[in-house]
Each structure stands twice: as C-alpha cells, then as structure tokens.
Amino acid sequence: MTRWHTPQQVDPLGGITARLIVIVAGVIAVGVAIGLTITGWEQVSTPWIAALAITVLAADVGYFIYASSPYVAPLKFGSHIIICLGALLAVVLDELSQWGSNTLIRDDWGPISMAIVVISLGSYRAPWELLASTLFSSVVIGGIALVVGQSGSLVTPVPPAVFIVTMVTPVLASGLASAAFSRSLIRSVLAWRVSIESGLAVAQDATAPTGHLAFLHGTVIPFLDRIVTTGELDEDDGARARLLAQELRVLMVIDAEQSWLTGVVDRFEDPARVAHELDAEQRGCLRALITHLQSSDAFAKRSVRLRLGIDNGHPAGVLDVDTLAHHNPRAELAPYIAVARHVFPLADAVFTSTGFALTFRL
Amino acid sequence: MSQVFPTSLAVKSTNAALAEGSYWFGLTCIAAAFAGILSVALARPGFTAWAVFPALAVIAGGGTILYFLDRVRVVVVALVFIVQVAGMTWYVHTVFVYQNSVPSDPQANSDTLFISLATTAMVMFGVTAGRVLPGISSVVGAFVVAESIVVACAFMTGHPVVVDLTATGLFAVLVLVLALLRVSRRRSRALQPAFEHAGQVNTAAMERERADSRVSALVHDTVLNELAVVSTRAPGTVPGAVRDRIAASLAVIVGENAQSGGTIDIAQSLGSELAQAVDEARASGLVITVEGDLGASAGLRLPVAQALGLAVRQCLGNVLAHSGVDAAELAVIAGDVTLTVMIVDSGAGFVEAEVGGDRLGIRNSVRGRIESIGGSVQLWTTPGVGTTVSLTVPQ
Numbered sequence: 001m002t003r004w005h006t007p008q009q010v011d012p013l014g015g016i017t018a019r020l021i022v023i024v025a026g027v028i029a030v031g032v033a034i035g036l037t038i039t040g041w042e043q044v045s046t047p048w049i050a051a052l053a054i055t056v057l058a059a060d061v062g063y064f065i066y067a068s069s070p071y072v073a074p075l076k077f078g079s080h081i082i083i084c085l086g087a088l089l090a091v092v093l094d095e096l097s098q099w100g101s102n103t104l105i106r107d108d109w110g111p112i113s114m115a116i117v118v119i120s121l122g123s124y125r126a127p128w129e130l131l132a133s134t135l136f137s138s139v140v141i142g143g144i145a146l147v148v149g150q151s152g153s154l155v156t157p158v159p160p161a162v163f164i165v166t167m168v169t170p171v172l173a174s175g176l177a178s179a180a181f182s183r184s185l186i187r188s189v190l191a192w193r194v195s196i197e198s199g200l201a202v203a204q205d206a207t208a209p210t211g212h213l214a215f216l217h218g219t220v221i222p223f224l225d226r227i228v229t230t231g232e233l234d235e236d237d238g239a240r241a242r243l244l245a246q247e248l249r250v251l252m253v254i255d256a257e258q259s260w261l262t263g264v265v266d267r268f269e270d271p272a273r274v275a276h277e278l279d280a281e282q283r284g285c286l287r288a289l290i291t292h293l294q295s296s297d298a299f300a301k302r303s304v305r306l307r308l309g310i311d312n313g314h315p316a317g318v319l320d321v322d323t324l325a326h327h328n329p330r331a332e333l334a335p336y337i338a339v340a341r342h343v344f345p346l347a348d349a350v351f352t353s354t355g356f357a358l359t360f361r362l
Numbered sequence: 363m364s365q366v367f368p369t370s371l372a373v374k375s376t377n378a379a380l381a382e383g384s385y386w387f388g389l390t391c392i393a394a395a396f397a398g399i400l401s402v403a404l405a406r407p408g409f410t411a412w413a414v415f416p417a418l419a420v421i422a423g424g425g426t427i428l429y430f431l432d433r434v435r436v437v438v439v440a441l442v443f444i445v446q447v448a449g450m451t452w453y454v455h456t457v458f459v460y461q462n463s464v465p466s467d468p469q470a471n472s473d474t475l476f477i478s479l480a481t482t483a484m485v486m487f488g489v490t491a492g493r494v495l496p497g498i499s500s501v502v503g504a505f506v507v508a509e510s511i512v513v514a515c516a517f518m519t520g521h522p523v524v525v526d527l528t529a530t531g532l533f534a535v536l537v538l539v540l541a542l543l544r545v546s547r548r549r550s551r552a553l554q555p556a557f558e559h560a561g562q563v564n565t566a567a568m569e570r571e572r573a574d575s576r577v578s579a580l581v582h583d584t585v586l587n588e589l590a591v592v593s594t595r596a597p598g599t600v601p602g603a604v605r606d607r608i609a610a611s612l613a614v615i616v617g618e619n620a621q622s623g624g625t626i627d628i629a630q631s632l633g634s635e636l637a638q639a640v641d642e643a644r645a646s647g648l649v650i651t652v653e654g655d656l657g658a659s660a661g662l663r664l665p666v667a668q669a670l671g672l673a674v675r676q677c678l679g680n681v682l683a684h685s686g687v688d689a690a691e692l693a694v695i696a697g698d699v700t701l702t703v704m705i706v707d708s709g710a711g712f713v714e715a716e717v718g719g720d721r722l723g724i725r726n727s728v729r730g731r732i733e734s735i736g737g738s739v740q741l742w743t744t745p746g747v748g749t750t751v752s753l754t755v756p757q
Contacts, residue, residue: 014376020546021539028535106475106528116535122383161401165394166475173390177486181383188375216581221612224588228609233597241592248586252578252726280564288560339557 006126007182008074010189012342015075016335018123019068025120026061029113033057033094036109045101053093057113060086064117068124070338071349075124083121084133087114088140095144102148103155105166111141115170122178123185130182134175138168212251220244265290265319267305274308274315277362281343286319289336289358293319298327299356311361320357329356376543381490385429388486392422395479411460413452414476420449421480425487439491443507446484450511453480458521474524477512481529484508485536498540505533572734577615579731583672584611636703639671640692643678647688650678654694662701666755669735670703676727677705677751685709685749700737700754708748728753 008015033054037044044050060083066072067079091110095102102108114137121130145167149160156162223244227233261268261275264287278286286306293304300322308317323329330351337358340347346361396418403409424446431438457476488504509526516523588608595604637656644650662670674692681690687709695702728751729739737755 017376017543017546020542024538024542025535028538032531119383122379159401159405162398162475165398165401169390169394169479173387173394176390177383177387180386181379184379184382185375188378192375212581213577216577216585216615220585220589221615224585224592224608224612227592227600228605228612231600231605233592233595233600235597237597238593238595241589245586245589245593248581248589252581280561280568283564283568284557284561287564288557291560 004126005186005190006074006124007122007185007189008124009342010186012070012073012338013335014123014185015068015073016070016338018120019065019070021123022068022120023065025116026065029116030054030058030061032116033090033109033113036107036112040098040104040107043098043101043103043107045099046097049093050097053090053097053110056086056093057090060090061117064120070334070341073338073341077125077129080121080125080129080133083117084137087117088137090114091141092144095148098153100151100153102151102153105145105148105154105156105163108167111167111170114141115174118171119174119178122181125182127179127183127186130175130179134172134179137175138172141171142168212248212254215248215251220248261286261306261308265304265306266294266302269306270308272308272310272315274310274317274362277315279343282362285336285339285343289319289333289340292332292336293321293356296329296332297324298329298332299323315362316360317362318357318359320355322355323351380540382429384486384489385425388425388483388490389422391479391483391486392418392425395476395483398479399476406464409460410463411456413456414460417449417453417456418480421446421453421483421487424449425483425490428487428490443491446487447507447511450480450484450508451515454512454515455519458515458519462519462521474526475528478526478528481505481508481512481526482532485529485533489536498537501533501536501540505529579672579727579734580615582727583676584614587611636667636671636674636694639675639678642675643682643690646682648678648682649689651689651691652694653691655696656694661757662755666735666737669731669737670701670753670755673728673731673739673753674703674705676724677753680724681705681707681709681749684712697757699757701757702752702754704750704752706748706750711743711745711747711749713743713745724751 037050037054063079063086064083067075067083091114094108094110098108118130118134118137142164145164146160148154148167149163154163223240227237261270290304290306293299294301303322304319305321306317306319308315310316333349333356337347337349340349340358340360344360344362348359350357350359396415399411399414403412424442427442428439454477485501485505485508488501491500491504508529512526513523515521588611591604591608600608640650640652640656678690678692681687685707687707689707691704691706693702693704693706695704724741732739732753732755735755737753739754740752741749742752743749
C-alpha cells in the first residue's frame with residue numbers, strides 16, 4: 001500500500017456505495033445543527049452568525065455531495081481540504097454565535113456535525129490525509145475550546161481539559177475511525193489484486209483462428225505439409241505458392257490494420273491507430289460500457305459510435321450513442337462513468353436531449 | 363483483469379474496515395474518558411473514584427481483543443462480552459457513586475459526558491464484534507446492554523436516570539448507516555458482474571492478440587520465405603535441405619500457435635539468439651561491425667531473447683535486401699533494466715510513410731514483435747543517408 005492510494009481509486013464502485021451515506025450523513029449533520037440551535041436558542045448571542053454558521057455547514061455538505069458524484073469522481077485532495085476547512089469554519093461561527101452566552105459546550109453542534117461529515121470521508125481519501133486533517137482539526141477545535149472555556153460563560157464546574165475533551169473527541173474519534181476505515185479498505189483491495197495477479201490462470205480464448213491465421217492453418221500449412229511429406233513439386237505448385245504468398249500477405253495486412261474494437265461498436269474510426277494504446281483496464285471499462293449501451297432499452301439500437309484520434313497531441317476518444325425519448329440514463333450509467341474517470345487520466349460524460357457521449361484522453 | 367472489486371469481497375472488506383474504524387472510534391472515546399476523568403481527579407481534592415481507570419482498561423482491553431483476533435469466534439466474543447459487561451458495570455457504578463458524593467449543579471449535566479463516552483465505546487466495539495454476528499444485531503445488542511447497565515447502576519446507587527442523547531443519537535445514526543450501506547451497495551454493485559465479464563473477455567482477447575502477433579511475425583519470417591522458395595523451384599524432387607527447412611518452419615508455426623506462452627525453444631529451430639542472428643547475416647555476406655557485448659542478451663528471459671534475436675535478424679535482412687550497401691554497425695547497450703540494440707547502415711534509406719502497406723517486415727517482425735514483449739522500437743531514416751533502428755527490451 002502506498003500513501004497515494006485512496007479507497008475510491010482502488011475500488012471506484014465503493015465510492016458510489018458511500019455516496020448515499022454522504023448524502024444522508026450530510027442531511028443529519030445539518031439537521032443536528034438546526035435542531036441544537038433551536039433547542040439552545042437562549043445561548044445564541046448573535047443570531048445572524050448562527051444562521052451564517054448553518055449556511056456554511058449546508059454549503060460544505062452540498063459541496064461534499066457534489067464532489068462525491070460519480071460524474072466528477074474521484075474526490076480530490078483539494079476537495080478534502082475544502083470540506084474540512086468548511087466544517088471548521090462552521091464550528092468557529094457556531095462558537096462565535098454563542099460568544100458570551102454559551103453555558104454548555106456539550107450541546108454545541110459544531111464538533112458533532114463536523115464529526116458526521118468527517119467520518120464520511122473515509123471512503124474517499126488516503127488514510128494519511130485523513131489522519132493529518134483530523135489532527136489539524138483537533139488542534140484547532142482544542143484551541144477554540146480553551147478560548148470558550150476562558151470566556152466565563154460556561155456553568156459546568158470542571159477543569160478546562162474537560163472542555164477540550166468534550167469538543168475534540170467527536171472529531172478526533174470520527175477522524176481516526178475514517179482513517180482506519182480507509183486503510184483497511186485499501187489493504188483489502190490491494191491484497192485481492194496481488195492474489196489475482198499471482199494466481200490468475202490466464203483465460204485462453206478458445207475461439208478458432210480467424211483472418212490470416214485461419215488461412216494459414218486451413219490452406220498454407222496443408223500445402224507445405226504435403227510438399228514435406230511427398231518431397232515432390234508438381235507443375236502447379238510454383239504458381240500456387242506465389243498465389244498463397246500473395247493472399248497470405250494481403251490477409252496479414254488486413255489483420256494488422258484491424259483493431260480489437262472492430263465489430264465491438266456499431267461504427268468505429270481510428271485513423272491514428274490509438275486503440276492498441278488502451279491498457280487492460282481501459283479496454284475493460286470501454287467494453288463493459290459498450291455492452292451496456294447496446295443492451296439497455298434507453299439507447300437506440302446500432303447507434304454506438306467510437307472515434308479515436310489525437311487531440312492536442314494526446315491520444316483521445318469519444319464514445320457516443322443516441323438516447324431514446326423518455327429515458328434518462330444518468331443513474332444507470334453512473335457506475336460506468338465512475339470507473340471511466342478512474343481508468344482514464346481525463347474522462348467526461350455529456351448528456352444531451354438526444355444522446356450521451358463519453359469523452360476521454362489516454 | 364477486472365478493475366472492479368468483486369461484490370462478495372467488497373462486503374467482507376467493508377465489514378472489516380467498519381470493524382477497524384469502530385475500534386479506533388471506541389478506543390478514542392475510552393482515551394477521552396480517561397483523560398477527562400484524570401483532569402477532574404487532579405483538579406478536585408479528595409477524588410475517590412480511582413477505580414474508573416482499571417474499569418476503562420477492561421472495556422478497552424475487550425475491544426482490543428476483538429480487534430486483534432484474526433478469526434473471531436462466537437465463543438470468544440461471548441467471553442469478551444461478559445468481561446466488558448463487568449468492566450462497564452464497574453465503571454458506571456464508580457462514576458455514579460462518586461457523582462452522588464459530590465454535590466453538583468443540577469444544570470451541569472456535563473457529568474453524563476463520561477457515561478456517554480463509555481456507552482459509545484461499547485456500541486463501537488459492538489461493530490467490531492459485527493465481523494462474527496450477522497447484520498446490526500451486535501450493535502443493537504451492545505447499545506441495549508450498555509444502556510441497561512447505566513439504568514441498573516442508576517437504580518442501585520440512587521443516581522437520577524438521564525436520557526443519554528449523545529449515545530442514543532450516535533447509535534441511531536450508526537444503525538441507519540449500516541442499513542443504508544447494504545441498500546446502497548446492492549444498487550451500486552449491481553453492475554459488477556458486467557465489469558468482471560468484460561475484464562475476462564478482454565484478458566482472453568489481449569492474450570489472443572499477443573499470440574496472434576507472435577505467430578504473424580513468425581509467419582513473415584518463415585512461411586512466406588518457404589512459399590517464395592517453392593515458387594521459384596522447378597517441378598520435381600525437393601532437395602532434402604529444403605524439405606528440412608520447410609519442416610522446421612512448420613514445426614515452429616504449429617508449435618507457437620499451440621503454445622501461445624512461447625515456451626518452445628524457437629531459438630534452437632531458427633537460430634534466433636542475437637549472436638546467431640549476427641552470424642547468419644555475416645554468412646549471407648553482410649559485413650557487421652559490433653560494438654558492445656553480444657553476450658549481454660544472455661541474461662534476458664527466453665521469450666525476450668527470442669523476440670530480440672528474430673527482430674535483429676529481420677533488420678539485418680532488410681539492410682542486405684534494401685539498403686544497397688553490404689555493411690552495417692550493430693551496437694549493444696546494456697542498461698540496468700533494459701537492453702538496447704542499434705542497427706545502423708549508411709545505405710539508401712527510405713521514407714517510412716511511403717513504405718507499402720503490404721511490407722510487414724518492420725511492422726510485424728520488428729515493431730510488433732518487440733512491443734509484444736514490452737519493448738520499444740525507434741526508427742530514424744533519411745533517403746540517401748541511411749537508416750538506424752533502435753530496439754529496446756526489458757532485462
């Protein structure tokens with residue numbers, strides 16, 4: 001396991017599974033903020049800052065939901081920073097809104113809501129990042145607790161360390177939990193990959209030879225075999241050998257020009273011969289998506305087109321298909337888009353009223 | 363290879379990850395309770411509840427045993443559960459007895475924080491135990507038991523029963539998340555078999571492609587040559603040497619196609635190692651100046667050595683057939699991880715784009731062959747100046 005691995009990178013479908021959790025956890029985090037603000041209204045000294053704090057938290061949750069979408073996957077390091085800083089800002093604003101009238105730290109929603117947001121990050125980012133952001137957030141929140149503890153408004157007769165424990169524990173516990181979750185998930189997937197790479201019996205294609213190989217085995221080899229067996233050349237053998245050589249060469253050229261994608265899609269263009277540059281994961285992703293486009297009721301039959309070429313010096317491609325009226329294929333294509341964004345350095349999905357297109361760069 | 367983690371393993375690995383995350387969550391809660399109570403103990407003279415510390419250690423120890431067990435068995439979980447119940451009871455009872463002995467402000471309900479932390483830790487260790495108990499039953503069980511202990515200890519010590527909103531809320535969220543996880547996983551992973559199938563088809567297709575590429579290169583080197591020989595011979599008896607050569611070519615083609623793994627000793631059949639390629643070209647009349655050690659290819663894996671030898675053979679053959687000169691330079695450069703062979707001639711040269719599509723020497727027998735074993739080919743040629751071909755293969 002390297003420190004650069006994230007759970008979403010090693011298992012793109014896991015990111016989609018976790019997205020529902022992100023949405024629900026986000027709603028709960030905002031709900032907790034609103035609920036505790038209402039129940040502790042007598043502690044709010046500056047209502048507009050309280051409203052701003054909830055707004056910031058809601059915006060932060062909204063951004064997290066957007067960033068975890070399969071259509072913008074993977075959730076990047078910068079997004080992680082934005083989400084953590086947004087939640088921290090909400091914590092600061094929550095405390096500011098109660099400045100001078102905060103009697104109990106325990107019912108402050110900031111650390112609780114932030115903990116709910118932070119724990120959802122475990123499915124998306126690397127463990128060391130989560131650990132670092134958790135420690136940073138804990139130090140900041142611990143500092144806030146100290147400042148609030150010295151404000152003189154708290155009524156609980158306990159040492160300042162208890163205020164720090166009260167405010168820091170939710171974020172620290174959920175941050176450590178998400179880092180451990182991330183580490184465990186990555187380890188499992190990487191162990192699985194090692195096991196299948198070392199133990200995989202390569203699946204052999206049992207289909208009969210085609211193209212020049214079929215011609216070779218069906219015609220050329222029997223011809224040469226006869227010459228070896230009999231040791232004789234008859235009158236026509238010379239001309240026949242020339243003809244066979246010519247046909248074999250033509251078929252070899254045709255086979256060399258063909259791509260593995262020929263016949264897979266309904267229309268295929270690859271003038272720059274980019275297809276052979278696709279690696280195994282990219283081929284697998286395209287093949288799975290093409291198979292789905294051809295079998296789904298949402299798309300017009302025989303309308304899957306793939307164009308490969310060079311775009312600004314980079315090998316690139318566009319896979320597009322016509323959609324049928326009254327169908328919205330966004331949800332059914334989400335896992336494919338997530339995987340495509342994982343296996344291609346650049347990949348974007350475009351939906352129009354008449355079709356869907358996946359553009360990608362190798 | 364499929365790039366998508368199988369659903370069956372995803373369920374198992376997610377449960378393991380949840381168990382690990384929950385363990386650290388629970389342990390942090392125990393550590394927080396420890397630190398909080400220690401600060402109270404140091405600040406309040408006459409603190410008497412020192413028993414909370416070993417009690418917390420018992421609860422944390424139980425969670426740690428669950429976490430570090432490679433194979434969690436029901437019997438072990440039951441034993442740990444009994445120990446943790448004892449630890450939790452000891453802890454809660456001690457806290458309540460101490461709180462009853464210290465008159466506190468009834469508004470200051472932060473005292474319940476230390477009970478919440480222990481209850482939360484118990485619930486989290488319940489998730490850790492969830493590796494062996496199905497669904498969310500271990501979480502529900504842990505919460506019910508922990509809360510029952512709190513209520514029982516409250517009655518025993520005369521402590522007021524306070525609803526633990528923090529622990530209850532966290533428990534509710536946890537149950538909701540676990541339930542949602544199952545639903546969400548079912549939806550998002552429904553397409554996993556499609557990815558897996560596509561991966562398998564691709565693996566087979568790519569393997570076939572590589573095998574075809576090897577066979578195509580061999581066909582170019584062997585069968586086309588034999589057909590050319592046959593086409594120029596007069597009818598009648600075929601000389602023994604020609605028959606033997608055709609038979610050897612057929613053996614190579616049939617053998618390679620049958621065993622696409624390339625385990626046949628093609629080098630022996632064709633004389634395809636690097637040194638043999640040079641010797642053969644010299645025997646055909648080409649003057650070759652060698653720089654570097656031809657023996658450097660001895661360390662290459664057999665398929666790589668064979669591919670390199672056959673490709674060099676084709677390049678030297680091209681010099682003889684097309685360059686118009688009878689001399690070439692061959693340089694062998696051994697790097698740490700690659701071996702590069704350069705073939706240079708100062709002959710006619712050519713424009714690569716103008717080479718007929720039916721000329722498969724460079725495309726199949728050189729480029730296709732070297733790329734199929736993970737190497738690369740670079741070609742520099744200028745009409746009237748000469749040609750340089752660079753073949754780089756992995757060591």
